[in-house]
Amino acid sequence: MEFDDKIPIYYQIKNYLYHQIVTGELDPGEKLPAVRQLAVDVTANVNTVQRALTEMINEQIIEPQRGKGNFVTIDVDKIKQLKDKLVKEQLTIAYQELHDLQLSDNEILEELRKFMKNRGVENE
Amino acid sequence: MEFDDKIPIYYQIKNYLYHQIVTGELDPGEKLPAVRQLAVDVTANVNTVQRALTEMINEQIIEPQRGKGNFVTIDVDKIKQLKDKLVKEQLTIAYQELHDLQLSDNEILEELRKFMKNRGVENE
DNA sequence: CCTAGTGTATTAGCTTACTAGTACACTATA
DNA sequence: TATAGTGTACTAGTAAGCTAATACACTAGG
Numbered sequence: 009m010e011f012d013d014k015i016p017i018y019y020q021i022k023n024y025l026y027h028q029i030v031t032g033e034l035d036p037g038e039k040l041p042a043v044r045q046l047a048v049d050v051t052a053n054v055n056t057v058q059r060a061l062t063e064m065i066n067e068q069i070i071e072p073q074r075g076k077g078n079f080v081t082i083d084v085d086k087i088k089q090l091k092d093k094l095v096k097e098q099l100t101i102a103y104q105e106l107h108d109l110q111l112s113d114n115e116i117l118e119e120l121r122k123f124m125k126n127r128g129v130e131n132e
Numbered sequence: 133m134e135f136d137d138k139i140p141i142y143y144q145i146k147n148y149l150y151h152q153i154v155t156g157e158l159d160p161g162e163k164l165p166a167v168r169q170l171a172v173d174v175t176a177n178v179n180t181v182q183r184a185l186t187e188m189i190n191e192q193i194i195e196p197q198r199g200k201g202n203f204v205t206i207d208v209d210k211i212k213q214l215k216d217k218l219v220k221e222q223l224t225i226a227y228q229e230l231h232d233l234q235l236s237d238n239e240i241l242e243e244l245r246k247f248m249k250n251r252g253v254e255n256e
Numbered sequence: 257c258c259t260a261g262t263g264t265a266t267t268a269g270c271t272t273a274c275t276a277g278t279a280c281a282c283t284a285t286a
Numbered sequence: 287t288a289t290a291g292t293g294t295a296c297t298a299g300t301a302a303g304c305t306a307a308t309a310c311a312c313t314a315g316g
Contacts, residue, residue, distance in 0.1 A: 013302095015138050015139065016138060016272090016273060017273075017274070018273080018274085019138055027232055027233065030233055030234075031232070031234050042293085043292080043293065043294090044291090044292085052274085054275090055274075056273080056274060056275080058294075059274095061293090073283090073292090074281070074283080074293055074294080075283035075284080075291080075292050075293065076282085076291095077291090077292060078292095094229075094233055095233060095243060096247070098226055098229045098230055098233075099226070099230075099243060099244060099247045100247075101226070102222055102223070103244070103247060103251070105222045106222055108151055108155070109154055109218055109219060110155050111219070113248050117245070119223060120227075120240070120241065120244065121241070123220070123223045123224075123227060124227070137272095140302085140303065141303080141304070142304090166261075166262060166263085167264090168263095176304080177304060177306075179265095179304075179305070180305080182263085182264075183303090183304095185263090196264090197262090197313090198262075198263055198264080198313080199261080199262050199263065199311075199313035200261095200313060200314085202262095202263080
């Protein structure tokens, strides 16, 4: 897994797992890979992974069962709330940044449409 | 100035100055505040500010004149390119994040419109 | 020439994040 | 009961970022 060296790894792992859960690649109640396996998967240290997991446990997104593993919460509302939170956070950041660059609401929408239209063209 | 403790301060200072330049709060050719003054302004250490400036000098966004100060480039094209780059970077990040959360193009646009509409309502 | 205001360089110490290694507690199963 | 697989805790060491303090080089102006 590739990391942005401007952001703590444990934070990026957390975000990675958030996505797995929100998108259903990890279902409610499903067991996560073992910490040691996760560490291999994302190419990070066990302690770093554990730090990410501990925060998610505190947030009650996952539930640990000693000796068994970590499990995604079965509270689907909680997962829905998580998704909404992530979406809103991203929109807030992007809007503020673009607005600070003096783009009007319409210009932001326009640039986004343009971006979507041209997306992929540069990947060739 | 408030910093996000997940991102290096020098990086956030750089971004702050980018915005000053792109939005014209700092005109082409204009002298930046002295390093020591900037450090006070953004509540950071001189060395941290200097690190941000050094990177911007390497990018030729600002030009240093020993004993005089640092000056915004007079190359307006360069500034325009900077703005385009910042806009594009932000769009890329936001789009990818939202897309990863399984929002379609239309849903992203819809959520953004909704966000713009409700913006400010929660600030009361 | 002197002084104040600039950028620039260097050193030292602190904190956080990360890694590595080890150890322990619990669970399931052969 | 023994063993393998799990989460969890702890210590130690390294690297990066930030701060603080000092020093030096250059410029402008009295």
